[in-house]
Amino acid sequence: MREVEVKALLIDPIQNSPVLLLKDQQTEKVVPVWIGQPEATAIAMQLQHKEFPRPLTHDLLRTVLKIMNGELDMVVIDSIQDSTYYATLFVRDKEGQVHEIDARPSDSIAMALRTGSPIYVSDEVFEASAIDLPDGEEGQSPVERKKFQSFVEDQMHISDFKRFIQ
C-alpha cells in the first residue's frame, strides 16, 4: 500500500471528464483516476481553500461525522474492476471501533481532503495504473515512456488540459 497525495485535477478533453492525478509519495509515479463533475467541484473547492456560501454535500458529511464523534482514519483506493476504481473509508467511531465503508474514490478523496486524512492506493491498483508524472520524462525507461505516451495519446491531450490546480 502506498500513500499518495492529490497532485493535480485536470480535464480530459477526449472524454470531457475530470481526472485526478494521485502522486506516490516515494516515487515520481502518479495514478490517474477519472471522476464525476460534482465530485471534481467538491475536490477543487477544497484544494483551492475556497468556501462555498452554503455547505456542499461533502461538507455536510464531514459535519455529520464530527457531530457523531467519528473520525476518518484513512481512505484506500483498493481495487479496479472493469475500469471502475473502488475505495474504502476507514471510519473510527467514538468507542474506537473502525468501520470499513465502500465508497467511490472521488467521494473518499473529497472527504480525506476535508478531514486531513491520509490517502492510500493498494499495490494492486498502483501496479495496474501508475504512470510517470507527465512533466517528468527524464530518466524514464523506454517501457515507461511508451506507457506514458500511450496514456497521453489515448486518454488525454495534455496540451489542451485546463489545469485547475498544479
Add this chain to the structure above:
Amino acid sequence: MREVEVKALLIDPIQNSPVLLLKDQQTEKVVPVWIGQPEATAIAMQLQHKEFPRPLTHDLLRTVLKIMNGELDMVVIDSIQDSTYYATLFVRDKEGQVHEIDARPSDSIAMALRTGSPIYVSDEVFEASAIDLPDGEEGQSPVERKKFQSFVEDQMHISDFKRFIQ
C-alpha cells in the same frame, strides 16, 4: 410548520435548472425549490428507486449515519434569504441527543428520501413561496391564479417541462 412531500422534480427551461415541487400534505399548495444538477440526480435516483452501481455521495452519507448509530429525525426548510433557501437536518445520536445541522434543501431532501424521514417547511417559507399546484387551477381565487400564472410565465414554461417524476 407544514409537512410536505416531494411531488415532482422538473426542469426549469429558462434557468435550465432543476426545480423540486414540495406539496403541502394539508392543501393543494406546493413550494418550488430550485436545486443543483448533482443533487437533482441524487433525488431522482431515489424517487425512481434506481440504484447506481456505486454509492452516490448521499448514499455514503446515509451509510456513515447508520454506522454511527445516528438517525435523521426530520429535515426542515426553515428560511429564505436573498432567494436562497436554508434547511436544517435534525440528527439524533445514539445517546438520544438531537443535533441541528445547517444544510442545503437539496441535500436535506436527498437524505430524507433515503432515510424515510419527514420533510417540513416553516410557515415563513410556506407563506413566502407556496403556490397552487400547476394542474389544480379550479377553484382558485383570482389572486391565487395571478400568483400561479406569474410563477409559470416568469419562471417555468410548463409546457416545455421534461418531467422526471409525476
